Amino acid sequence: MSNRLGRLAPAVGALLVLAACGESADPREETDAAGGDDGGGSGDQVTLVMESWRNDDLAIWEDVILPAFHEQHPNIRVTFQPTAPDEYDAALDAKLSGGTAGDLITCRPFDVSLRLYEQGRLAPLTDLEGMDAFGDVARAAWSTDDGAEAFCVPMASVIHGFLYNTEAFDELGLAAPETEEQFHDLLGQIAADGSYAPLVMGTADQWEAATMGLQNIGPNYWNGEEGRQALIEGAERFDDEPYVAAFTELASWAEFLPSGYESLTYPDAQNMFTLGRGVVFPAGSWEIALFNEQADFEMGAFAPPLPEGQDTCYISDHTDIGVGMNAATEHPDEARAFLEWTTTAEFADLYANALPGFFPMSDHDVEVDDPLAQEFLSWRDRCESTIRNSYQILSRGEPNLENQLWDLSAQVVNGTVQPADAAAQAQSGLERWYEPQQ
8 A cells, every 4th residue: 555654754864865965866967968859859858757655666657657658758758766655755855855856746645745835845736737637536635725726636546445365255155245234244154164264454553444444434434525524624523423333333343353363463464365364355456466466366356335224335535646746846847748648548547557456536437457456446436435534634633533543443443442432532632623623
């Protein structure tokens, strides 16, 4: 998952020194010194550097995505220059302060990028051609709170749901559930058989219980965007019934988790599932590429099961990656040309198929070749999309709602906090600093 832990960005001394001193090679200087083009057009070639935390994607950008742009813009060369995810924020801050940052900036969602825009580090993109291809939810992650100014192009989201081992399903005669009653029956059948752990998740790292637990199933309880916006506006409270009910459902998972799940880390859970020792994995679509590589069995996916009596389904289709322009770039026209290209159907198709599980947020129709990724993507056609309710505005104070939900969700699953008490604590935390909830 690209953004689940990347927000935790410790300052890494060696990187900061290199950035401040400008000791790393800058491909723009080499191109400017060469002063020529690549033979595909007239005039000097301009090289743009793209900052990113997605170091795993280097080959995909170099071999698949950027060649398509270069073919159409032979006088613009883009170099993808990633930094390790947990070092990205600190290194980028240092580069921006020292004037050595790239021309294009890969943007984290919400407050991290909003801060850069408010500091004048990111250029406004409200009038960028192609921005009308994105809806309000997609733009919200990289816009001012009032939505008036946009500063990054939405590039990809991740979708929450459940992955499962189809071979185990076939062996046990199981079918993907549509309702929570069916979901619990399914888990009970797996438990009764005794060959596998029914549900593979641990609480040692805490964030999984919130991200793949509460924020996965919760939108079905608080009605997606309607409930998320109501929290921001103060029209609903975290101790209202929908939130207590979501915590209650999360607590019910405990009996189906592996023995000793309280000590199970996220990598442990990934390994347990891909080794075939568990059947269902509460997941985000970011798992697809890794699990395709590591698992030697076929996988399927199902959307969060509906509470009884509910017809409308909601999914967490979470804004994850955007791309913006360094306000201090010496090549704003070329940078805007690249950003305009990222709004197109061509880019959406290339990106979705090069990185299965990371989905374009534009309104272009995209077909994904990977069947598992296409299953996740198909849920957009029948369900309402929302994002994690702790990300926009509500985690700016102390206690930080996102971090508080990590702790509370893990404790609910562990049985050390009751669902109603967890909801009350989340509400109390908001009331301490957030005026609309006071």
